[in-house]
Amino acid sequence: MNRKVTRLALFLVLAAAIVLAILYRDRFNAAALEQWVGGAGAAAPLLFMLIYAVATVLFLPGSMLTLAGGALFGPVMGTFVNLTGATLGALLAFLVSRHLAADWVEQKTAGRLGQLKAGVEQEGWRFVAFVRLVPLFPFNLLNYALGLTRIRLLHYLVATYLCMLPGALAYTWLGYAGREALAGGEGLIQKGLMALALLAVVAFLPRIIARLRQGPTLGIAELHNRLQGDQPPLLLDVRSEADYRGELGHIAGSRNIPLEALESRLAELGDFLEQPVALICTTDRRSKQAARILAGQGFADVHVVVGGMTAWRQAALPVQIATSSPGRPVEA
Known part of the structure; x- marks a missing residue:
């Protein structure tokens, strides 16, 4: 007392x-x-x-x-x-x-x-x-x-x-x-x-x-293994919404925030400030820009997925492709 x-x-x-x-x-x-x-x-x-x-x-x-x-x-x-x-x-x-x-x-x-x-x-x-x-x-x-x-x-x-x-x-x-x-x-x-x-x-x-806080890059195989693990990283897809829903598809469980909107939507990612974040795009050019933004704002464990969705599809790994009709996305 x-x-x-x-x-x-x-x-x-x-x-x-x-x-x-x-x-x-x-x-x-x-x-x-x-x-x-x-x-x-x-x-x-x-x-x-x-x-x-x-x-x-x-x-x-x-x-x-x-x-x-x-x-x-x-x-x-x-x-x-x-x-x-x-x-x-x-x-x-x-x-x-x-x-x-x-x-x-x-x-x-x-x-x-x-x-x-x-x-x-x-x-x-x-x-x-x-x-x-x-x-x-x-x-x-x-x-x-x-x-x-x-x-x-x-x-x-x-x-x-x-x-x-x-x-x-x-x-x-x-x-x-x-x-x-x-x-x-x-x-x-x-x-x-x-x-x-x-x-x-x-x-x-x-x-x-x-630059120092950017983690090492992730290969497609390593990303796939991490996503299957007990503590998967946040997978942030920084393509436009049209590309995210386009023919390359997207990885199940990923979150789509276009690179152009990333800085204005950082508040949505506050829970992941000290958690691993994997960034993916069509290749990895825009992902590197996104990594610089996140690391500069204090995100501690940021990784760029090398090759992006292009490499993911070339490895014949599963994706989800949005359809024009209502319902769940089609898995390819």
Whole structure:
């Protein structure tokens, strides 16, 4: 009973603090931050890290803090201070979430939601690393969400710190370059170009990670065996609806989402974020495009079927062909 009361009290305090932070967030700006930290002397880095950690827990904007850290402490110390403050905040939010609601979520998750949670837990530090390198979800919200899983605390902490480094470095340098530009410092062109180069690297990371997260290709025979197994992959046919129902037919149990509509219909595939997905088309050209889209959106186990439906038919494997008359498709 006491534990429930403690949790409720902590939740109410946290909720009230978040509401107040949101209501007065206009007062939380770079000028105010510089004023607070400026009088702290040698303790300024520690104070800044504490402010960053609390701001992360209270859903205050981290981008402004990171830019301010670069302006106040320079590119090297600023990166360390920003990264450490953000990681401490992420750790606090993770622990608060785990203490408040993890047991309740464990009891309530079942079915597809439970499968998604299990998939995230199975990926462990790899999932944390991916979402830190490729910010698909809001940083502050993600910290709380990951606390509801059984990902190991040490794995979460190390993956968060290391994989946020590229973004922290880029935005810290940008804040430093902006401060130098306002002050009229030397080497402005070089510093500006360095900031742009770092931002370009961070912007290009999703494509690099997407390629790394694409699983190996699947041959026709291997796909057929997997579809007969106890845990078949989602077979996603990315042809147009006309081709899906056309003369090549389609594989029983496949789901048809045309490549052109894939990005707008990703919500339909949310249950398979951490499950194997096999992509098939007429050949494999459009399947590769679909694989890049899914991997870039966080799907962990994406495979392209080599040769597509053309190779499937050449192997004389069974297909379903839609008929113009009502009723079940004809199997060929």
